Amino acid sequence: MKAPRITDTSLRDGSHPMRHQFSSTQVQAVALALDEAGVPVIEVTHGDGLAGSSLQYGFSATSEMELIAAARVVCRQARIAVLLIPGIGTLKELEQAQECGAQIVRIATQCTEADISQEHFEFAKKLGMEAVGFLMMAHMRSPELLVQQARIMEAAGADCVYVVDSAGAMLPKDAHERVKALKEALGIEVGFHAHNNLGVAIGNSLAALEAGADQLDGCLRGLGAGAGNAPTELLAAVLDKMSLNPGLNIYKLMDAAEYVIAPMMPYQPLPSRDAITIGYAGVYSTFLLHAQRAGERYGIDPRIILTELGRRQAVAGQEDWILDVALELARGSLPT
Ligand SMILES: CC[C@H](O)CC(=O)C(=O)O
Numbered sequence: 020m021k022a023p024r025i026t027d028t029s030l031r032d033g034s035h036p037m038r039h040q041f042s043s044t045q046v047q048a049v050a051l052a053l054d055e056a057g058v059p060v061i062e063v064t065h066g067d068g069l070a071g072s073s074l075q076y077g078f079s080a081t082s083e084m085e086l087i088a089a090a091r092v093v094c095r096q097a098r099i100a101v102l103l104i105p106g107i108g109t110l111k112e113l114e115q116a117q118e119c120g121a122q123i124v125r126i127a128t129q130c131t132e133a134d135i136s137q138e139h140f141e142f143a144k145k146l147g148m149e150a151v152g153f154l155m156m157a158h159m160r161s162p163e164l165l166v167q168q169a170r171i172m173e174a175a176g177a178d179c180v181y182v183v184d185s186a187g188a189m190l191p192k193d194a195h196e197r198v199k200a201l202k203e204a205l206g207i208e209v210g211f212h213a214h215n216n217l218g219v220a221i222g223n224s225l226a227a228l229e230a231g232a233d234q235l236d237g238c239l240r241g242l243g244a245g246a247g248n249a250p251t252e253l254l255a256a257v258l259d260k261m262s263l264n265p266g267l268n269i270y271k272l273m274d275a276a277e278y279v280i281a282p283m284m285p286y287q288p289l290p291s292r293d294a295i296t297i298g299y300a301g302v303y304s305t306f307l308l309h310a311q312r313a314g315e316r317y318g319i320d321p322r323i324i325l326t327e328l329g330r331r332q333a334v335a336g337q338e339d340w341i342l343d344v345a346l347e348l349a350r351g352s353l354p355t
């Protein structure tokens with residue numbers, strides 16, 4: 020096994036629990052702490068990627084271009100990454116992000132829709148950016164199907180393709196077999212992005228590493244959607260113990276988690292009963308807050324809403340189903 024490259028996504032996946040209200044001052048404090056702790060890649064974007072600020076996904080308090088530029092100026096060694104979901108963000112925003120200092124783009128699609136990302140990879144390469152593919156909701160499909168999709172991204176110019184456990188629904192065996200299949204089939208790097216809904220984000224990241232993952236994601240104090248992600252400081256400590264520390268200062272990361280990000284957090288993401296239901300039912304982690312709000316509005320247990328969404332195999336972009344399901348449950352037109 021080799022030491023993986025770590026991407027910290029507190030300032031992007033963490034934007035979901037922050038309800039996209041990060042300020043430039045907060046972003047600079049987090050980016051500076053991560054940079055000083057040796058984290059090589061820091062992702063900064065609205066939680067739903069470039070141009071995610073909207074009625075559907077929640078408006079950002081500060082423009083993401085301003086946040087990207089703010090992070091960029093305080094980093095000495097870390098590179099800034101942005102997330103782009105084709106259909107939400109466009110080539111125009113990607114170019115603006117690059118002008119603001121982003122050097123890496125992570126292009127995210129549902130794990131069956133890699134073909135919609137081709138022009139985005141080609142454009143990113145033209146801009147001279149590193150381009151990483153992000154196959155979301157990867158628990159829903161077999162390793163063989165993921166290989167087909169990852170090959171599309173590789174052919175379009177991806178430097179790496181991630182297996183993304185958006186719902187935190189995988190167990191270590193699931194993470195291992197998906198990463199292994201991609202490693203065997205591709206000539207580029209492979210990454211793994213964990214969510215902690217079933218309490219195994221670190222275990223899954225280690226299983227991915229054993230299967231050959233070159234890149235892993237984390238968030239300080241686990242600040243991410245649903246039950247949060249693999250905590251970066253914990254990942255660093257575990258990797259250090261395995262003699263696979265890629266140059267991270269584990270004390271500085273622990274301090275950043277405790278003193279920089281924790282005071283900003285509206286709550287601690289954890290496998291609460293609703294978040295466990297997300298992992299168990301295999302629902303998008305970002306649906307957590309929306310389902311809780313809909314549950315409150317219509318007097319329905321969010322777990323029932325989430326379970327129904329899991330049965331319907333809802334994916335990102337189908338947030339409007341959350342209200343539909345809650346309303347149908349409230350009217351009694353669905354069994355509870
Ligand atoms: C809505 C984008 C999403 O948060 C990307 C991601 O981190 C995931 O699918 O886990």
Ligand SMILES: [Mn+2]
Nearest residue numbers: 032185243244
């Ligand atoms: Mn995520």
